[in-house]
Amino acid sequence: MTAKIELSARAVAGPGTHVEAVTSTMGPASIESHYDEALSVPGILAAVRAHPADGTVIACFGDPGLEAARELADGPVVGIAEAAMHAAALLGRGFSVVTTLDRTRGRAWDLAGRYVAAGVCRGVHACDIPVLELDRDPTVTDRVVAVARAALAADSSDVIVLGCAGMADLPAVVSKRVGVPVVDGVAAATLLVQSLVTLGLSTSKHGEFAPPPPKRYTGLIG
Amino acid sequence: MTAKIELSARAVAGPGTHVEAVTSTMGPASIESHYDEALSVPGILAAVRAHPADGTVIACFGDPGLEAARELADGPVVGIAEAAMHAAALLGRGFSVVTTLDRTRGRAWDLAGRYVAAGVCRGVHACDIPVLELDRDPTVTDRVVAVARAALAADSSDVIVLGCAGMADLPAVVSKRVGVPVVDGVAAATLLVQSLVTLGLSTSKHGEFAPPPPKRYTGLIG
Amino acid sequence: MTAKIELSARAVAGPGTHVEAVTSTMGPASIESHYDEALSVPGILAAVRAHPADGTVIACFGDPGLEAARELADGPVVGIAEAAMHAAALLGRGFSVVTTLDRTRGRAWDLAGRYVAAGVCRGVHACDIPVLELDRDPTVTDRVVAVARAALAADSSDVIVLGCAGMADLPAVVSKRVGVPVVDGVAAATLLVQSLVTLGLSTSKHGEFAPPPPKRYTGLIG
Amino acid sequence: MTAKIELSARAVAGPGTHVEAVTSTMGPASIESHYDEALSVPGILAAVRAHPADGTVIACFGDPGLEAARELADGPVVGIAEAAMHAAALLGRGFSVVTTLDRTRGRAWDLAGRYVAAGVCRGVHACDIPVLELDRDPTVTDRVVAVARAALAADSSDVIVLGCAGMADLPAVVSKRVGVPVVDGVAAATLLVQSLVTLGLSTSKHGEFAPPPPKRYTGLIG
Amino acid sequence: MTAKIELSARAVAGPGTHVEAVTSTMGPASIESHYDEALSVPGILAAVRAHPADGTVIACFGDPGLEAARELADGPVVGIAEAAMHAAALLGRGFSVVTTLDRTRGRAWDLAGRYVAAGVCRGVHACDIPVLELDRDPTVTDRVVAVARAALAADSSDVIVLGCAGMADLPAVVSKRVGVPVVDGVAAATLLVQSLVTLGLSTSKHGEFAPPPPKRYTGLIG
Amino acid sequence: MTAKIELSARAVAGPGTHVEAVTSTMGPASIESHYDEALSVPGILAAVRAHPADGTVIACFGDPGLEAARELADGPVVGIAEAAMHAAALLGRGFSVVTTLDRTRGRAWDLAGRYVAAGVCRGVHACDIPVLELDRDPTVTDRVVAVARAALAADSSDVIVLGCAGMADLPAVVSKRVGVPVVDGVAAATLLVQSLVTLGLSTSKHGEFAPPPPKRYTGLIG
Incomplete structure (x- = not known):
């Protein structure tokens, strides 16, 4: 499925855009419940931290971890449900x-x-x-x-x-x-992120989506 | 803080209600960002699974993991923001x-x-x-x-x-x-859960909050 | 019907809670129209004044007179539609x-x-x-x-x-x-009022629900 | 105040329109709380029944008893808050x-x-x-x-x-x-009711606002 | 169709009200698309300017040009969709x-x-x-x-x-x-405008609906 | 101003995208009222018809004529308010x-x-x-x-x-x-339209935005 998603993104990305599809190394095999979604988030956020990029797409229709990823990433972050619904509205x-x-x-x-x-x-x-x-x-x-x-x-x-x-x-x-x-949200989100990068726009760091305050973590994640 | 929360819950619980406060063994020291909240959820859900109860309160005002916990638990689950806002509305x-x-x-x-x-x-x-x-x-x-x-x-x-x-x-x-x-949501949620248990009411398992389908997990959590 | 309602309330009330069901002495035999509901309200409010209590349930699904009762009563007042909908939302x-x-x-x-x-x-x-x-x-x-x-x-x-x-x-x-x-709203409202009393919470008297200003009344009610 | 209201209505009514201002014989001297409003309703509804008209205005800005009056009256009924807000929106x-x-x-x-x-x-x-x-x-x-x-x-x-x-x-x-x-809602409502009568329009009796079912009443009102 | 509309308006207008139906001299034969509606507006606005009146009804259910007409006209302007929906709501x-x-x-x-x-x-x-x-x-x-x-x-x-x-x-x-x-909106709007005129009410000129600032126009309209 | 807008669009458009800025030949010198906006629309729609393109941006923050343009154009049409608000929401x-x-x-x-x-x-x-x-x-x-x-x-x-x-x-x-x-909506809309074209997406012709039915027009526009 990651390959299919990568193909879909590359098919629409502009010539100057490098697309890299990353599979989370931690989490459920698929996301079909709130529980699955909750457990997918730490892996997604770890991938966001491990793969800094000019812009990031979260390629699951539940847009898991979107707000937290916006705190972590410097560049814009778009979810595929978000991108698909925005496009459809037009x-x-x-x-x-x-x-x-x-x-x-x-x-x-x-x-x-x-x-x-x-x-x-x-x-x-x-x-x-x-x-x-x-x-x-x-x-x-x-x-x-x-x-x-x-x-x-x-x-x-x-x-x-x-x-x-x-x-x-x-x-x-x-x-x-x-x-x-x-x-399809994957292609739509790819172009939306590419556009935001071209526009020089990224998540506002004025308030809610500022980098998260450093924190002591217990247990295996963090 | 766990002790304070437990005290607050016990102060209002009925004579037949046993209150046990559980601190998650995994996650951030406090929850002050979307990132903190996201990383708190696996620990909360693990605690829900490890501590089956007639009813469960999630004692953080962001109500992290509430929907996933409703899938996992047999009894009712209430978040403290949810309980406080419900009470305030009355x-x-x-x-x-x-x-x-x-x-x-x-x-x-x-x-x-x-x-x-x-x-x-x-x-x-x-x-x-x-x-x-x-x-x-x-x-x-x-x-x-x-x-x-x-x-x-x-x-x-x-x-x-x-x-x-x-x-x-x-x-x-x-x-x-x-x-x-x-x-205060802690006391309000304690009584709300106690009331739902007394009423014989729990999360509907007809649809969205049915137990999550079994799934293969990768990495450290699940 | 009053007996059935009282039974339902008593079945869930805690050991320290005394439940008294009061039938209004003034109004229609049942409430099935806006007219019925309007005419039921003075009797309900008279009952609220005649039966001061730590907390009050209005046991008709139209929640007739709820806001006026909140002005009159010192303790919390909950309608059964309100209680049932709040519980169902959880x-x-x-x-x-x-x-x-x-x-x-x-x-x-x-x-x-x-x-x-x-x-x-x-x-x-x-x-x-x-x-x-x-x-x-x-x-x-x-x-x-x-x-x-x-x-x-x-x-x-x-x-x-x-x-x-x-x-x-x-x-x-x-x-x-x-x-x-x-x-069922009767049982839900009983426990909701009991919980609010336990929490030491009652209707805010800061503004809209302060006791009604004394007034000269014409005619049979007031 | 009834005289002032009647004057305001007459000043705008058409030549073919007879305006009669009726003061309720039952209720509070003024309406400044939910309690006042609740107790004003039976008197208002009694006046609606006692004074059948081609159309009716309820001349209190809380529009007390409006829905019940629509069940009772054959002609259109308009509240003055309703009329004023409708006019203001235009x-x-x-x-x-x-x-x-x-x-x-x-x-x-x-x-x-x-x-x-x-x-x-x-x-x-x-x-x-x-x-x-x-x-x-x-x-x-x-x-x-x-x-x-x-x-x-x-x-x-x-x-x-x-x-x-x-x-x-x-x-x-x-x-x-x-x-x-x-x-001002009094004048606006007068003309709105007059217009509805001219248009041959009145409250729909198909459903919610059909005449209330006959009912046995207890006590002084009904 | 203009004759039918005029008839409908005259049938309800009061004795002191003179009704004049004006057909726009510019625009589509009927309005059945956003394009038709857009092209109907300049003709409607020209008619509003050419036929100053105490009050104006725009007799197309899309209420085309309503806000612009409110800027142009001194008297109240009502659309027939607006009037019909207001009446129906009562x-x-x-x-x-x-x-x-x-x-x-x-x-x-x-x-x-x-x-x-x-x-x-x-x-x-x-x-x-x-x-x-x-x-x-x-x-x-x-x-x-x-x-x-x-x-x-x-x-x-x-x-x-x-x-x-x-x-x-x-x-x-x-x-x-x-x-x-x-x-029907035509009759309803006629009486609504007549009522606003009787009430001495017209569009607020305090802000958005003040007369449009004078402007240089290019091409055939303006 | 057209030159500035064209510059802004070209600065962000991809290498394969040809940007042509068209000034309407009919309408007000600027758009600062509902009247200005209404009179700008026929000129905008004429330009849309005269300049068929893979995709169209309407470069006025009131998005004048947007729905009608969607009926006329084969390719996607985006307004600059629409584009700017969509981007800002991300x-x-x-x-x-x-x-x-x-x-x-x-x-x-x-x-x-x-x-x-x-x-x-x-x-x-x-x-x-x-x-x-x-x-x-x-x-x-x-x-x-x-x-x-x-x-x-x-x-x-x-x-x-x-x-x-x-x-x-x-x-x-x-x-x-x-x-x-x-x-800024001009740059945002340019990229949004470019993205929709790349995705092979355009306005749905299934219903409301189908080409407008042919119609006889009176007067100078149509």
């Missing part, structure tokens, strides 16, 4: 999210509440495909297409957001079959 | 939060957005006291009183919420001096 | 209300807008059972169960709130059959 | 309310939340004048003008709403001195 | 809009967000009838009735707003068949 | 807008309500500099810096958005002096 009246498991829908709604104005995210719909099946199950595209079509009708929406980094290879084919723009 | 037209450092204000606003209706949380104000100074600095009470008074006037509020578990010994004295109800 | 991602008549749904939505954050109350559903039939109609449980199941599916909710004091005997049986937490 | 970017006592500000905010879109009511400001002083205190106009000016600056508003039926004689003079439109 | 718990083409629904939602409190506009439904067919198609009434009935059920609403000036002849017949109040 | 907890004249503040608030989640735009502040003075007045930078500093303090914000295309040369110098990220 493309139509309202979008529907198509995600993996039903239990992750609450998190997607929470993020939509943070990233876009009320009414722009119209619905969050699950395909009932576990994350690690995305690469193995040959019916994935058909199922995403079916759920996307149903979502557009049910939500009166006109744009689809793919709700998992593991769907980074799907936007073109789904868009062609469904007939509306389909946004 | 006592007046609107409350102000008095917290430690300015940089933690954003998190308090986020939680208010989740826990209470719009307009109920009127303001979040910092005392500029680091968490670990709360127990050492003799001027803490005076400063909390001063900030609380200013907050009531600026926010047209009529209740104060103390925004740190380390302030659990202050509500009575601050209330007396300021003249409005002052809510 | 137990899942979102709740559905199951109430009696369709025409009372608007009031339930109004209260939800006051008590919980946007999106937490997911739907309000009527069983089409008049309040006074709740005690006589043997099909009540089946109908509440059917409406609750339909509500969970339609609303993507994971908790049920019972929207009438006359349903105070139903939560356990409905929860068992439906498979999610079911909250 | 006249500028945002309005400020100037009301009597500080403790009534919460109710005004609640009504604004019901009547106008978010952001349209910019502030609610008290003159600290008891209702019954409005007719006696020669400094009333000056004080209303001063509070209105301060409100326009503090709220970035461009319209003033007078928050008490007892201010029905003030809009012209205050507007002249302050330089923005000043709305 | 008549029930929530309204549904029945409009012409599906693609105009977004604009109606935007206006509802500006004019009424959240939750009052419950749905916007299209009849799939182009504006210019309204006068020619004998099935219009039947189709509006069918869509209105479906909307009331789907939205739990109790009032209908007609979403096109070209439906100004329909409210009585649709209301009779559907059984709820049906609001 | 850089901190909340932003303040610094704009030209006080009377344009309302429009900026409206756009913020559409583009970002509630609470992200913290304030809109005017420098009292007419648009055409921006290029002539040597005190502009000092005044923008002063207003920005005051805004950060008053709004508890941590990012500044410049609210006029004519400020496109200011972000670097203002940021250096004020100490927080400062976003």
Whole structure:
């Protein structure tokens, strides 16, 4: 999956942009619960510290550790849910999210509440495909297409957001079959970070996202 | 600080309730940034798993790991910001939060957005006291009183919420001096969890908060 | 119905708590319209004045007279819709209300807008059972169960709130059959008031809920 | 005060409109608390029943009993806060309310939340004048003008709403001195009801505002 | 269509009110897209300048040019969507809009967000009838009735707003068949403007709606 | 000003991106009122039709004609207020807008309500500099810096958005002096459109933003 994500990012990055995909060395094999997400964060933050960069993308649709990463990194940090929802908001009246498991829908709604104005995210719909099946199950595209079509009708929406980094290879084919723009957050976030770097913009260090105060840590992480 | 918190909880718990305060064995010495909070969560969740109970309170005002803990625990789980804001909403037209450092204000606003209706949380104000100074600095009470008074006037509020578990010994004295109800989340959460247990109520396992699916973990935590 | 409510409250009250259920001596036989609710309020407020207590529960799901009662009473006052919605918000991602008549749904939505954050109350559903039939109609449980199941599916909710004091005997049986937490406001409010008293907290008298200014009254009430 | 209100209504009513001002025979001498408001409602509803009309105005800025009156009356019913806020929303970017006592500000905010879109009511400001002083205190106009000016600056508003039926004689003079439109709800509501009658429109009886179901009443009212 | 609109306005205007319907001499034949609406605005504003009046109604449900017209005109200016939604909000718990083409629904939602409190506009439904067919198609009434009935059920609403000036002849017949109040904006706006004039109220010139600063214009309009 | 805007866009565009700045041939010399904005739109839309491009930026902070342009253009269309607010939302907890004249503040608030989640735009502040003075007045930078500093303090914000295309040369110098990220919409929109083109994404033609239906036009525009 890391390879697929890297490919998706490199396909859109500008000629002067070097893309490096880093897999966290610590955490769950996939993120499908609040527990998984919580345990993924220390590994993500360790990777952010170990790989300083002009800009950083967090490539999981739950945007785990985004705020803490903004405190740690000098350059801009963008989550893929954040990037996908921002892009989708520019493309139509309202979008529907198509995600993996039903239990992750609450998190997607929470993020939509943070990233876009009320009414722009119209619905969050699950395909009932576990994350690690995305690469193995040959019916994935058909199922995403079916759920996307149903979502557009049910939500009166006109744009689809793919709700998992593991769907980074799907936007073109789904868009062609469904007939509306389909946004993948990995590519969108890559260009958003690249743009912020070009603009010379990064996280404000005036207040909440200043570097975290040094602290004594107990146990294995920190 | 753990002792102070335990004392505050025991002081209000009913005769049939056994209170055990557990200090996480993993994480930062105090929580004053998104980074601190993120790194505190694995230790909190490990403690939740290691100490099964009829009900659980997470005693940090950022309510770190609350949703993941709800997935893990059989009994109800309540955060102290959640409990304090719920209680404050029953006592007046609107409350102000008095917290430690300015940089933690954003998190308090986020939680208010989740826990209470719009307009109920009127303001979040910092005392500029680091968490670990709360127990050492003799001027803490005076400063909390001063900030609380200013907050009531600026926010047209009529209740104060103390925004740190380390302030659990202050509500009575601050209330007396300021003249409005002052809510500490530790005591409030203790009684809220006790009440939910008495009512036979616990986290719904129908959907988002079902036990997390078993997963292979890499690295040191999980 | 008063007996059933008293039973429900006593079943959860702590050993040191004395529960007294008071039936208003003035007002409609049941509350199923804004008119009924308006006419119930003077009787409720007279009862609040005639029965000073450490804390008060208003046991009608419309929470009639709640704000005026807070002005009158020294101790905390909690409505059962307020208590039930607060408790339900701690137990899942979102709740559905199951109430009696369709025409009372608007009031339930109004209260939800006051008590919980946007999106937490997911739907309000009527069983089409008049309040006074709740005690006589043997099909009540089946109908509440059917409406609750339909509500969970339609609303993507994971908790049920019972929207009438006359349903105070139903939560356990409905929860068992439906498979999610079911909250009755009478028991929840009893423990919430008991908790506030234990915490030494009561309505702020700093402003809106100060005792009402003395006034000359015309006519039969006042 | 009833005479002043009647005068204000008659001054704007069309040639074919008969205005009758009715003083409730039951209730407090003025409405300055939730308790006063609650006790005023039965008298108001009795007057609505005793004085059937093509349309009805409830002439207290708290709009007491409005929803119940809509159930009772065949014709349209409009509250003066409702009418004033509706009119003010047509006249500028945002309005400020100037009301009597500080403790009534919460109710005004609640009504604004019901009547106008978010952001349209910019502030609610008290003159600290008891209702019954409005007719006696020669400094009333000056004080209303001063509070209105301060409100326009503090709220970035461009319209003033007078928050008490007892201010029905003030809009012209205050507007002249302050330089923005000043709305009195009594006149506004009179014309709004007259307009609805002309349009052949009245409260929907399809659902919530259908006539209240007949009911057995206990005690003195009903 | 202008004749029908004029008739509708005259039918409700008071004896002292002179109604003049003006057709813009510049713009699209009907307004069914954002593009149509944008191109209609200069003609509308030219008409506002060429026809000074005590008060002005903009008789297109998109309320095109409303804010600019408020800057230009001395008297009050009301849009028909604005007037219809304001009136509908006084008549029930929530309204549904029945409009012409599906693609105009977004604009109606935007206006509802500006004019009424959240939750009052419950749905916007299209009849799939182009504006210019309204006068020619004998099935219009039947189709509006069918869509209105479906909307009331789907939205739990109790009032209908007609979403096109070209439906100004329909409210009585649709209301009779559907059984709820049906609001046409043309008549409602006429009376609203007449009322504001009677009240001596007009757009605040204190700030945003002051006359536009004189400006050099290029090209054909200005 | 067009030259300055073009420079700002070219400075950030990628090597494969050709930037062409087009001045509308029809409309007001600057946009400082709703009237100016309304009259600018036909010229903007004519330019969009006359200059087909892979993607389009509308370079006025009021985003005039944005929705109509989305109907007309095949490629993505982004407004500079939209782009600046999206970028600012990625850089901190909340932003303040610094704009030209006080009377344009309302429009900026409206756009913020559409583009970002509630609470992200913290304030809109005017420098009292007419648009055409921006290029002539040597005190502009000092005044923008002063207003920005005051805004950060008053709004508890941590990012500044410049609210006029004519400020496109200011972000670097203002940021250096004020100490927080400062976003200019011209550069931000250029990169946002470039990114959407790279992603193969454009406005959804499924519904509201489909090409406008052909129409007969009267008068000089269309």
